[in-house]
Amino acid sequence: MGNIKKVDIEEPEIPLIYDLNMGIPVTPIDRISLMSPDDFEKFVSEWAYGYLKPIYSMVKLYGGAGDKGRDVVGYLKNGKIDIYQCKHYDNKLTPTQYWTELGKLCVYTYEKHYGVPENYYIVTSKGIGTKLSDLINDPKGLKRQLISNWKKHCETKINSDKVHILEGELLKHVEKFDFSIIKEVSINTIIDQHSQTIYFKFRFGGGIKKRPRLIMEDPHxxxxxxxxxxxxxxxxxxxxxxxxxxxxxxxxxxxxxxxxxxxxxxxxxxxxxxxxxxxxxxxxxxxxxxxxxxxxxxxxxxxxxxxxxxxxxxxxxxxxxxxxxxxxxxxxxxxxxxxxxxxxxxxxxxxxxxx
Structure with a gap:
């Protein structure tokens, strides 16, 4: 995957769809399910730049193997952050697939690589499965299950050169961690938010607005x-x-x-x-x-x-x-x-x- 990349969010290039009035006759949600991981990353970049950037004082994209569990970070004016983990999966996300990501959140906030976010949003191409959704809605249950699965999914899998045994101060950090900050953003919500950006027509078609009528004033x-x-x-x-x-x-x-x-x-x-x-x-x-x-x-x-x-x-x-x-x-x-x-x-x- 290469080394970590941390960059200010930049304006994406126009997707290569030349017939803006027609596009490809596939619904946005179906098109997302057909996207490659690279195209999904571009879609996320368009959404982050077009929709999230006006909301936050700053938005950054992180990428690579060392992203420390952060794909998109929105910086709030009070100095706090929101984290968006945006992943392309072939199926609905299960707890087993996500324990390591939650372990990263706990370890890297414990080690103060970044502060505990105000909100931690999970965004996936196929959505979240029922089991993980139920755990997200039960923060205490999610915490218990993470602790139970730590040894198998987190201890040696958060990074390749360090073992994170769940004991001592790290255990205390996890036990005190407020898992109610973890939320799902459905792919339908992301599509709706993306549709409010100028990138939507290029990614999904649908045509452009008609030019408004020009209203002239007298020369000044x-x-x-x-x-x-x-x-x-x-x-x-x-x-x-x-x-x-x-x-x-x-x-x-x-x-x-x-x-x-x-x-x-x-x-x-x-x-x-x-x-x-x-x-x-x-x-x-x-x-x-x-x-x-x-x-x-x-x-x-x-x-x-x-x-x-x-x-x-x-x-x-x-x-x-x-x-x-x-x-x-x-x-x-x-x-x-x-x-x-x-x-x-x-x-x-x-x-x-x-x-």
Whole structure:
């Protein structure tokens, strides 16, 4: 299994399911039962990052043979911890399969590798069997059974280089241990919690939300410092042979003001698209691929000589609106998104309307 790995929880990669509207026609619980241990670990990582991380001040994933009985640890603001043991089994979990894990919890808290958790949650791919479930609901009975099974399942099996004989202070620790902290989290609960994350659609299918309708407000003075606005105002100034620096000045020139309103709507549309993709598709990569496609489609026209920068803007935007986009991994792409992507490129100083 290798040495212990302890890492801050990182954002998982998008699972390789390309048809988000269909997915694979298998229910989530059945799909989990078919998962390999590695895929189950990825599923747990998605759940921990997407659902648990906002709940705790910090979440860490532990892995490897030396994890000391901790797969996922949620750190509470009061300094205490919750432990989640997430295991992939072929059948429902039995007491015999789990005595060693409970022994680890007792030994490593006794040796102060970590504090006694507020809650110790057992998560398995197939769920917990009746016998173990009954013991979890009877903490004193669970303690008695663990002590009875210690020699066979814990004494030499917690780690390979040390024998943990249940006597003396260790025995006192186990006898005083509050086993009511041990709880089951059903796989259905995990699926429900996972469904509240952005990863669910990629893991199990089901499609994405529809983009909300864009609600525009009137142009505001605060927007005048945006780079794409500054450049458009300079383009208008050149065409008018008159300096335009504010929206109120531009309003006196209906043709150019109406042009600006259209460009502003396009910029807001693509900004909303960027936000929607970030929320629904995990990060900015999908949006950046879309914007790169627009860039590659317009750059030759942008760098061609034009009779004026105003003519350049309009010719480039016309080209942008006609660019065909591979939309398999995208939501609805509107005409304004294509032209808005040009202004987004200007805003990020990737291109310029000015010679």
């Amino acid at each position: 003075v605060d927007e005048e410092n945006n780079n794409y606005v500054v450049e458009l105002f300079e383009v208008y100034s050149q065409d008018l042979s008159k300096k335009i620096e504010t929206i109120s000045e531009l309003k006196k020139h209906k043709k150019y003001y109406n042009h600006f309103v259209r460009q502003r709507e396009a910029f807001f549309s693509v900004t909303a698209l960027k936000r929607f993709i970030r929320d629904e598709y995990i990060g900015d990569n999908v949006f950046m691929d879309f914007r790169t496609s627009i860039y590659k489609g317009i750059i030759d026209v942008l760098e061609t000589d034009h009779i004026s920068n105003y003519a350049k803007v309009n010719q480039v935007l016309q080209i942008a609106r006609s660019i065909q986009i591979d939309s398999r991994n995208l939501p609805d792409i509107f005409v304004d998104d294509r032209s808005g992507a040009c202004h987004d490129l200007v805003n990020d100083e990737k291109v310029s309307w000015l010679d």
